[in-house]
Amino acid sequence: MSNTIGKKEIIAMIVGAVEKINANHQMLSQLDSATGDGDHGTTMLRSMKAVSETIESSTDTAVKDMLYNIGWAIMSADGGSTGPLLGSFFMGMSESVSDTGMDCGAVAEMIAAGINKMHKQSRAQIGDKTMMDAMLPAMETLNNADKTGSISEALASAAKAAADGAEATTEMTAKFGRARNLGDRVLGHRDPGAVSISLIFKGFCEGLDS
Amino acid sequence: MSNTIGKKEIIAMIVGAVEKINANHQMLSQLDSATGDGDHGTTMLRSMKAVSETIESSTDTAVKDMLYNIGWAIMSADGGSTGPLLGSFFMGMSESVSDTGMDCGAVAEMIAAGINKMHKQSRAQIGDKTMMDAMLPAMETLNNADKTGSISEALASAAKAAADGAEATTEMTAKFGRARNLGDRVLGHRDPGAVSISLIFKGFCEGLDS
Amino acid sequence: MAMKKFINDPLNLTSELLEGFQIAYGDKIAVQSEKLIVRVNPKDQNKVAIVTLGGAGHEPALSGFVGEGMLDVSVVGDIFAAPGPPKVLEALRMMNREAGILFVVLNHAGDVMSANMAMEMAEKEGIKLKMILTHEDIAGGPDAAEEDKRGLVGCVPLYKIAGAAAEAGKSLDEVYEIAERFNNNMATLAVAMNSATHPSTGDVLFELPDDEMEIGMGQHGEPGTGPTKILSADDTAKVMATSLLNAIKAEQGDKLLVLMNGAGATTLMELFIVLGGVKKVIDEKGMTIATSRVGEFLTVQEMAGFQMFIAKMDDELLELWKAPCDTPYMTVN
């Protein structure tokens, strides 16, 4: 695999994420039943449908616009908090993406731009039992990766960090979202949003490597 | 005991009926729970309170007016169907009552007048599982009694006939009231309204004999 | 076990609820003589008065519709129990006038007994009045005995239409004719999903298994056509609307009034969804929904379910239905 990527690979990454979520949506709803209102899987499924449709209609679109449109489409899917959060992630990425020649550093920057934009909406920190518990470790891992190294390897470490972050939410009480109202009752349950994010990163890897 | 009665004895009879109902209101509500909406005891209690109050304020009233006022007071107690039915009974009696000198025939006529007035509202026949199943046999017994005989004995036979009539409702399905909606489910239960009427006749006897 | 209701004394519900009603809507209605709900701004003496009666526990019905353009007096009974004839007579005396009184009675045994006695007495006193008996429930089928055809939510649009006719200055005969025309062209069918609790006794009115509903149930839990498995909103709409349209002999081209009346716990969301299904049936038959409203008009405590009401309208009835009114629970401007 070459050391830089472009639109084609980015599409592959996103398609990988879509497939990963689609395959796991029931588990996500089950997690949300324990800590929220049981609809997170459905919401993610609806969001991923919007993503796929946007990709399909983006054959002649610059990747920058495609990512922006994906963000917009996710936000249009009326997913409560998930819409603005996940939508911002893609919109943020669109601000620092290129159609060709992105090396590992550029990819890390792109993902950081997405996470930063999302973080502004979220305002949650690590330990708050939200999507950020998977997002922020992934970002840090990518930022520390070799800027000219293997994108595939860097994404794999990021996915590992996201998964660890999601796993760690088991021990947390929530500061945001519906789960915060349940107090200690959410202890022992992983946060569905954090698990979604870890699945997205896992999907990015699998998509790129496929 | 003399062979004729007047206002004093009629008051005694009615007070006897009030006491009888008051002592049995819980049982009446329980019966209504099986075949209706469980409020018959409460309704009868409220009606009897209206009766007592009217009697108390009737020291200087002719018995005719007193009975009319009792009927009116019962109807004012908002007892669903019970109000117009039981109220008519007293209003009907008021049309053929005298303050003194009523022999057994006159008493029978008085009660028949009450039952007939009530029957016009009720439209139920024997076998329909209503108050009429106690009322109509009581009327017939009184009509057949010796017109110059013992009032006390005649009333005792009427009470017996009413009690038998109430007992017989156990085997009936209902054609009127809420119980009619329950179809066969009311089989095996006495009709609360018929039991009330039998208690009233029992009370009449005990009141007159006291 | 405590009842899951916000109450004080279960034997004093009606007077307490009327007190609160007066606190909230004292600008429109007043409680007089304990159980008579009257308008704060009475109607002109030379217009026909509209009087009704019925038990409490079905709020906002019946008293929520007292006011300009609808009822002049509602005589309130106890919970689910008709008021006695004396109170009804008092209301008729209060509204006594040369123009006369239209007296609207829902077909339930206690109401009818009270109404008949009060009416007999009122007529002896020379009070001019005509009675309309509503009995639009079609649960018993076309051959049901008259007594079985209960008066359900249909009284509410009837108050509206008769009230508007009276407000327009029509004579008692005219108001009666209009109200009776509407009465003869309306039908209601109820469906229950979950029972309610009698708030005085704490008794549950009936039982329905977790996966069943019952079409045709009455507003005190009187059984309908027997329980069935829960149907989809569209299928429920189809079954019920088809029966109703048959009952009123609606034909292609007819203009209809459709009311979806929530029984208590059923959401507006559901009622809207069912209404979508009703429209499909009506469209298919080439009829039109000329006007429609969705809400809680006549409830049965916290029962889950609804009453579907359909009436065949003509231009005059439609105009009266849309005329202004100002009551606590129905306002048109």
Next chain:
Amino acid sequence: MAMKKFINDPLNLTSELLEGFQIAYGDKIAVQSEKLIVRVNPKDQNKVAIVTLGGAGHEPALSGFVGEGMLDVSVVGDIFAAPGPPKVLEALRMMNREAGILFVVLNHAGDVMSANMAMEMAEKEGIKLKMILTHEDIAGGPDAAEEDKRGLVGCVPLYKIAGAAAEAGKSLDEVYEIAERFNNNMATLAVAMNSATHPSTGDVLFELPDDEMEIGMGQHGEPGTGPTKILSADDTAKVMATSLLNAIKAEQGDKLLVLMNGAGATTLMELFIVLGGVKKVIDEKGMTIATSRVGEFLTVQEMAGFQMFIAKMDDELLELWKAPCDTPYMTVN
């Protein structure tokens, strides 16, 4: 087990319910672009527009209050889920005008995120607007974090008052000032007696034992101050009204607006009885109920319970509250 609800497809509730809403109230509102509820007779371009957003499942809120004298556009999300920023932006663009837009947002995480993003984009496009955030829930106590102060039923009277001010031709600054004054003088407290079912998932929102209720519960089952044994209506009224009056710092002589908002399954009967208890508290403190309404304005499916709302009023606010309006679920004439 089937849900005890009249629905078709649990994943298509919102669009089906909006379809029914349009069938019933097409004379007042229209559904545009799938999720925007607009007035059939739009307001003058030279008057301030009022826009709001929120999830479905709380009917009649929020869209039931679109119409003359209240809202111009309600942006609807999915069941209990905020609409996304694009739809909100579309609404703001649609209402773009020199007079400006008052943008009313209830404090719930999803709504606020969507509103903030849409507002940012709208401002970039030069759309003139001001946002009001309602957060009148006092369940968290006086020291609660801002995020914890949810926006509950108070948005409804706020729409009414802001809507009347806009209809009167006031400027955006004036409408904003009036709405914010009302916003700062209102408080709501909720109580739950029984849970509701999420109509898409079939999940029960929370559990409450048979003999318990919970004060302070939110409108999606968010916990309150912990369950307590069921209190009488008067005691419930006393506890809740006292907290509310403290929260708005009401004093002797103050004129109050009191709303009793049923959550879904709780009867008007109960709400009236509780209102009687509220009046006792208010009378004792030498304050007055200047105006009061009882009904279902913002529901939580078939939840049993209610939201008690109290606001301190001045003459201008009272006049605006009583001004005419014509919407599906609130009409004043």
